[in-house]
Amino acid sequence: MVLQPSPRVEGGRDVAIEPVIEARNLTKRYGARVAVDDLSFEVRPGEVFGLLGPNGAGKTTTVLMLLGLTEPTSGEARVVGVDPMRDPLEVKRHVGYMPDTVGFYDGLSARENLAYTARLNRVPRSIATARITDLLTQVGLVDVAEQKVDTFSRGMRQRLGVADALLKDPSVLILDEPTASLDPEGVVDLLALIERIAQERRIAVLLSSHLLDQVQAICHRVGIFYKGRLIAEGSVRDLATEASRTEDVVEVGAQAHDGRPAGVEVITATLRGAPGVASVAPDPDAPDRVLVTGAPGIAGELSSALAAAGLRPIHLRTREERLDAIYARLVHAAAEAPVRPPRPKRSTTRSGPGARGTTPGRPGPRRARPGRAGRPRPDNHDDDPGDTAAGEPG
């Protein structure tokens, strides 16, 4: 189930603006295992797109394909109009990337780490110095700029990771699980930072997370990903009102003719037998109201049933499903769905300059850096293009 965007404007975004991230039928297999299955989505400038899914859903694999760090089995990607497999260096020039484990030289200060990244990215020194101070200010680390990174908390490291990813003044920001293992306050701070940067710089942001609840506040759109498949896509509001919802929960309060509250017992007795009603219970949050669970769109029926009993509805509100419930429901539905037969194997053939092959499933060497703790990814290229900020695979 994929929600299609309306023709030109969706959720306030102008879909006439060219996307800067495009995934078209991206598929990645590791042997018999399908890590990413026929994935398509787009992200436009200024937009924050959340790629959401439980562990193993294929989020990191998708990110690596967008960066040209692992080759799709089929399908294609375009990032700033460039095929990441054909020209990963060009993609790197425009994309700030924060991997799931941000690595820094612990023995160097925040400023020195950023200066190192600036050199790798060939940012001229004349520009770098001011930019580093500016970024450290933006991420709230300017006061600890000379402090060694090994004294930093997890949240501080994450914020330094954002600064690091922004050093090359990118037009696209890709953040893999940026909020993982931050405390609630750290999450709010980091997300506010990302949101502000996306708005101010009109950067397209792709962030992955396994917590819809956590990141939805800043995501203009989300894609829910399960076992490699995109099972839902749209604004959070779209997802909440999406048609496959199986039941509504409606808050109901009513008055009798004399204007006095009808009382929970009377409302309950009136609504219990109404068409489509599954259950009626007192609303624990409001003493004069009940919560009615029933078929989608049941509010209209409830209104009629109250009127027929001579009651006037004074409160009738269909509750928005909690995000964690939406997420759980969509994932559950996907898990129950019949397994799709595997599609015939197609191999991508690439040749000519810039062609890069990877060996699926075979761990490749990763260039180690003293004190930099980045999670090694098996599929990384080993041809370091001189741009490996914050554990950026190179």
Ligand SMILES: Nc1ncnc2c1ncn2[C@@H]1O[C@H](COP(=O)(O)OP(=O)(O)OP(=O)(O)O)[C@@H](O)[C@H]1O
């Ligand atoms: N190099 C690899 N070789 C074989 N299988 C792999 C490789 N990389 C990923 N996979 C498999 O592909 C699937 C998707 O993994 P991926 O890391 O993309 O998931 P994820 O959504 O990022 O998960 P997490 O939330 O744990 O980070 C998993 O089943 C994983 O085991």
Ligand SMILES: [Mg+2]
């Ligand atoms: Mg991951």
